[in-house]
Amino acid sequence: MVSVCFYMHVHQPIRINNFRIFDIGTEKSYFDEERNKEYLERIIEKSYLPTNKILLDLIHKTDGKFKVSFSITGVLLEQLEKYPKVLESFKKIVETGCCDLVCESYYHSLASVFSLDEFKKQIKKQEKKLYDIFGVKPKIFRNTELAYQNEIGRFAAQLGYKGILAEGWDKVLEWRNPCFVYKGKNSNIKLLLKQYRLSDDIAFRFSERKWEGWPLTADKFADWISRYNGNGNLVNLFMDYETFGEHQWKETGIFEFLRHFPLKVLEKGDGFITPTESIEKYKPVAEIDFPTIVSWADTERDMSAWLGNKMQQAALSKIYRLEGEILRYGDKNLIDRWRKLQTGDHFYYMCTKWFADGDVHKYFNPYKNPYDAYIIFMNVLNDLELRLKYIKRIKNNYMDKEFLNEVESGKEFYLKNGRIIRCLEELAREIKELDRGTFLEYVNEERNDFANWIRDVIGDVVLAKRIKRIKKQSTISRAITERVARLNLL
Amino acid sequence: MEPIKVLMFGWEFPPYSIGGLGKVTYHLSNTLANLGTKISLILPVKGKSGKLKITPTSFVSVKRIKTLLSPYLDEKTYQYQYLLEGKEAKTYGGDLKEEIESFTKRGIEIAKSENFDLIHCHDWMTFPVGMQTKEFSGKPLILHVHTTELDRSCGGYNPFVYNIELNAFNKADKIIAVSNYTKNKIASYGITKDKIEVVHNAIAFDRARESKPYNKNNIVLYFGRLSMHKGPDYFIRAAKRVLDYKKDVLFVVAGSGELLPEMIDLACDLGIGDKILFTGRLEDEEIKKIYEAAELYVLPSVSEPFGITALEAASNGVPVILSKNSGVKEVLKNCFQVNFWDIEEIADKIISVLEYGTVKEEITTNAYHDLKKISWEKQALKVIGIYNSLLKKVN
Numbered sequence: 001m002v003s004v005c006f007y008m009h010v011h012q013p014i015r016i017n018n019f020r021i022f023d024i025g026t027e028k029s030y031f032d033e034e035r036n037k038e039y040l041e042r043i044i045e046k047s048y049l050p051t052n053k054i055l056l057d058l059i060h061k062t063d064g065k066f067k068v069s070f071s072i073t074g075v076l077l078e079q080l081e082k083y084p085k086v087l088e089s090f091k092k093i094v095e096t097g098c099c100d101l102v103c104e105s106y107y108h109s110l111a112s113v114f115s116l117d118e119f120k121k122q123i124k125k126q127e128k129k130l131y132d133i134f135g136v137k138p139k140i141f142r143n144t145e146l147a148y149q150n151e152i153g154r155f156a157a158q159l160g161y162k163g164i165l166a167e168g169w170d171k172v173l174e175w176r177n178p179c180f181v182y183k184g185k186n187s188n189i190k191l192l193l194k195q196y197r198l199s200d201d202i203a204f205r206f207s208e209r210k211w212e213g214w215p216l217t218a219d220k221f222a223d224w225i226s227r228y229n230g231n232g233n234l235v236n237l238f239m240d241y242e243t244f245g246e247h248q249w250k251e252t253g254i255f256e257f258l259r260h261f262p263l264k265v266l267e268k269g270d271g272f273i274t275p276t277e278s279i280e281k282y283k284p285v286a287e288i289d290f291p292t293i294v295s296w297a298d299t300e301r302d303m304s305a306w307l308g309n310k311m312q313q314a315a316l317s318k319i320y321r322l323e324g325e326i327l328r329y330g331d332k333n334l335i336d337r338w339r340k341l342q343t344g345d346h347f348y349y350m351c352t353k354w355f356a357d358g359d360v361h362k363y364f365n366p367y368k369n370p371y372d373a374y375i376i377f378m379n380v381l382n383d384l385e386l387r388l389k390y391i392k393r394i395k396n397n398y399m400d401k402e403f404l405n406e407v408e409s410g411k412e413f414y415l416k417n418g419r420i421i422r423c424l425e426e427l428a429r430e431i432k433e434l435d436r437g438t439f440l441e442y443v444n445e446e447r448n449d450f451a452n453w454i455r456d457v458i459g460d461v462v463l464a465k466r467i468k469r470i471k472k473q474s475t476i477s478r479a480i481t482e483r484v485a486r487l488n489l490l
Numbered sequence: 491m492e493p494i495k496v497l498m499f500g501w502e503f504p505p506y507s508i509g510g511l512g513k514v515t516y517h518l519s520n521t522l523a524n525l526g527t528k529i530s531l532i533l534p535v536k537g538k539s540g541k542l543k544i545t546p547t548s549f550v551s552v553k554r555i556k557t558l559l560s561p562y563l564d565e566k567t568y569q570y571q572y573l574l575e576g577k578e579a580k581t582y583g584g585d586l587k588e589e590i591e592s593f594t595k596r597g598i599e600i601a602k603s604e605n606f607d608l609i610h611c612h613d614w615m616t617f618p619v620g621m622q623t624k625e626f627s628g629k630p631l632i633l634h635v636h637t638t639e640l641d642r643s644c645g646g647y648n649p650f651v652y653n654i655e656l657n658a659f660n661k662a663d664k665i666i667a668v669s670n671y672t673k674n675k676i677a678s679y680g681i682t683k684d685k686i687e688v689v690h691n692a693i694a695f696d697r698a699r700e701s702k703p704y705n706k707n708n709i710v711l712y713f714g715r716l717s718m719h720k721g722p723d724y725f726i727r728a729a730k731r732v733l734d735y736k737k738d739v740l741f742v743v744a745g746s747g748e749l750l751p752e753m754i755d756l757a758c759d760l761g762i763g764d765k766i767l768f769t770g771r772l773e774d775e776e777i778k779k780i781y782e783a784a785e786l787y788v789l790p791s792v793s794e795p796f797g798i799t800a801l802e803a804a805s806n807g808v809p810v811i812l813s814k815n816s817g818v819k820e821v822l823k824n825c826f827q828v829n830f831w832d833i834e835e836i837a838d839k840i841i842s843v844l845e846y847g848t849v850k851e852e853i854t855t856n857a858y859h860d861l862k863k864i865s866w867e868k869q870a871l872k873v874i875g876i877y878n879s880l881l882k883k884v885n
Contacts, residue, residue, distance in 0.1 A: 022834070309852055310852050314848040352852060369827075378842070
C-alpha cells in the first residue's frame with residue numbers, strides 16, 4: 001500500500017495601495033484594504049469555505065482515514081481574524097487530529113535568501129501564531145515557494161524541525177524517485193519531495209481539455225496513485241490550496257473530484273498520511289544533495305520569477321538594506337509594515353519573464369504591468385525610509401544649523417492675516433502675535449499645520465514632534481524660540 | 491505565377507512627409523515590391539518638391555500629382571496653404587473640396603493608363619479617386635486606414651470628410667486598419683468587422699542596437715504634431731505637476747501644428763516657460779539627436795490610431811508613456827499606459843522613471859524584444875495575404 005501525503009499551501013498577500021510618488025511623506029496608508037477585502041471575500045466564498053467543508057466531511061466519512069495538511073501564512077491568518085467563520089472551519093479540521101500544520105515564514109517572504117536573522121524571526125512569529133490559534137507546534141517546515149537547498153534544511157533542523165518539504169525535481173533526484181523519505185545533506189532533516197507530475201495533474205492540468213488525461217476522474221487518479229505500489233511508500237501531493245475553487249473553478253468539477261478521489265484511494269487499498277507521520281514511519285533511504293536553490297515554480301524550478309530581473313533585485317536589496325536600522329529605530333508598527341512589504345507576491349508582480357511574451361500572470365495580480373508594480377513598491381519603500389529617517393532623527397535629537405535658513409521661494413508659510421513666514425525665527429514671532437481665532441485654524445484637534453511645515457519644509461522633525469501635540473499658543477512659540485537658540489549654538 | 495499588380499494611392503516620402511503616413515507608404519510599397527508585387531504608386535506632391543530624396547526599388551513605379559493636399563489637412567490649413575502658394579493658384583482648387591475633386595480627376599486619368607489587379611488607398615483624401623477607379627475598372631478596392639475623422643476631430647467632426655469615409659468604407663472590398671483600436675473606430679461607422687483586417691505598422695529596427703549610452707539629462711520628450719487629438723496640453727500640464735515636485739527636469743515639445751502658439755501661451759501661463767523647449771518642426775537628423783538626449787517619451791494622445799513615434803522612441807532606447815487610447819500599445823507591450831486626462835498619473839510616471847533608473851533599464855530592454863517581433867516584411871506578407879484572398883474571390 002502507498003500513502004498519499006496531501007499538503008496544501010494557504011496564502012493571500014496584503015496588497016499595496018496605488019501609492020504615487022506624490023504620496024511619499026503624506027500619511028497615505030500602504031495597503032489597499034478595500035481591494036484586499038474584495039479579493040479575500042471572493043476567495044473565501046469560492047474556495048476556503050466549500051473546500052474546508054468537503055475536507056471535514058471526508059475526515060468524518062472515512063473515520064479519520066483521510067488526512068490532510070496545511071501551511072497557512074501569518075499574513076493570511078491575520079486577515080482572517082475578521083472572518084471567524086473561516087478560521088473556525090480550519091480549526092475544526094485541525095482538531096480532528098487528521099490534519100498536520102506545517103510551519104513557514106509568517107510573511108511568506110524571501111528572507112531565507114537575504115537574511116537568516118530575519119528569516120528566523122519570521123519563523124518564530126509564525127510558530128507563535130499557529131500556537132495561539134491552533135495550539136499546535138509543527139515539526140515540519142516549508143519555505144516560501146518550496147525554495148530549498150542544503151543550508152535551508154540545516155537551518156530548519158537547528159530550529160528544531162524534523163522534516164522539510166521540497167520539490168521532487170528530476171535534475172536533482174536523477175534516477176531516484178520522490179516516493180520515499182530522504183535525508184538532507186549536512187543535517188538530519190528529512191526530506192519530503194513533491195510528486196510534481198501527479199500534483200500538477202490536479203493543480204494545473206485538471207481542466208485542460210487538450211491534455212490526454214482529461215477528464216480526470218477520481219477513479220483514474222486513484223489508479224495512477226496505486227501504480228506506485230511496490231515502487232515507493234509515499235505519494236506527495238503538494239499544491240496551492242486555491243487550486244480548489246479558484247485556479248480550478250467550481251464549474252470544472254474540481255469539488256466533485258476532491259469529494260471522491262480520497263474514497264477511491266481508500267477503496268483500492270491505499271491510504272493517507274500526514275507529513276509528521278511519514279517522517280516518523282519511514283526511514284530515509286538516501287541522502288540528497290541540493291547545492292543550489294530549487295523551488296516548485298515554473299519550468300525552471302528556480303527563483304527567477306522573484307529575483308530574475310533588475311527591478312526585483314533592486315527592490316529586494318533595498319528592503320533588506322533597511323533591516324539593521326529599522327529593527328534598531330523602528331516602532332512595532334513600522335517593523336510590521338516593513339515585513340508585510342517582504343511578502344514574495346510583491347516581487348512576483350514585478351516579474352517580466354511572462355510579460356515579455358505579453359502574458360501577464362493573472363491570478364489576483366492587481367497591476368497592469370510589472371513596471372507599475374515596481375514603481376508603486378519603490379514609492380512605498382521610500383516612504384518607509386523617510387519615516388525611518390524621521391524616527392531616527394527624533395531619537396538622536398538631530399540638529400542641523402540649516403534648519404535656521406530661509407526656505408526656498410514657494411515653500412513659505414502663508415498666514416491668513418497676510419504675513420509670510422520664511423524661517424523658524426519668524427515663525428516663533430508670528431505665532432506669538434497671532435490672534436486666537438487665526439491660531440486655532442492652524443492648530444486644533446485635527447491638525448497642527450505649523451508642526452507639519454516644520455517637518456516637511458524645514459526638516460526639523462525633532463521640533464515638529466515636540467510641538468505636534470501642544471495646543472497652547474505661547475508654549476509652541478516658546479518651544480520654537482528655545483530650539484532656535486539651541487541651533488544657533490551649533 | 492504572374493505578380494500581383496497594385497495601383498496604390500499613397501503619400502509623399504520622407505523627408506517631405508508629414509506625420510507617419512509618408513513613412514508607411516514608403517516602407518510598405520517598397521517591401522511589397524521586394525516580395526514580388528508590382529506597385530504603381532501615385533503620390534500627391536507639393537509644387538516645390540523636386541526629385542524624390544529616397545527612391546524605392548525599381549519594382550515601384552512612381553507617378554506624381556501636383557497638389558496642395560497633404561495628410562491631416564483641414565479646411566483652415568488648406569486655405570492657409572492656398573494663400574502661401576498664391577502665385578500658382580490657378581493650378582489649385584479654391585477650397586479643400588475643390589482641390590480633392592481636382593486631385594481625383596487627375597488621379598483617374600493616370601489610373602486609366604495603368605494596368606492593375608487591385609486598388610489600394612491610404613486615408614480619406616485618396617478614397618474618392620479609389621472609389622471612382624473601382625467603378626470604371628471593376629477591380630477590388632482596399633482602403634488602408636491610418637486615421638479616421640473621429641480620431642482627428644475629438645468629437646466635432648466635419649460631415650464632408652465623415653461622409654467620404656462612410657461612403658468609401660461601404661464601397662470598399664476590404665479595409666485595412668492600423669490597429670484593433672482603429673478597427674473599432676471604423677466599426678462604429680456601422681461597418682461589419684469581418685470586412686476589416688488589422689495590419690499594424692512597423693519600423694525598420696536595427697537589431698544590432700541593443701542599448702544606448704546611459705544619460706541623466708532628465709529630458710522628457712513630446713514629439714508629434716501639435717493638434718488637439720495628440721494631447722500636447724496634457725503634456726504641458728503634466729510638466730507643471732512634475733516641476734512642482736522636481737525642479738531639474740527639462741521638457742521638449744518637438745513638432746509643429748496649429749496649437750503651437752496656444753501651447754507656448756499655456757506654458758508661460760503656468761509659469762514654466764523656461765522649462766519647456768519648443769523646437770518647431772525637426773529634420774530627421776535632429777530627431778535622432780533628440781531621441782538620444784531624451785530620458786523619456788510621452789504620447790498623451792486623446793485618440794491615436796497607431797503612434798509610430800512610440801516605436802521610434804523605443805527603438806532608440808527611450809522608455810515610453812503611452813495613452814491608453816492608442817493602437818501602438820497592441821504591439822509595444824513594454825511601456826507605461828496612462829489615461830491621457832490623468833495628469834497626476836502621467837506626472838507620477840515621469841518622476842518615477844527619472845528617479846528609479848532600474849525601471850528604465852528594464853523597460854527599454856524588454857521593449858527591444860517587442861520590436862524584434864515586428865517588421866515591415868511580416869506586415870507586407872499580411873497585406874499580400876489580403877490581396878490574394880480578394881483576387882481569389884474575384885476570379
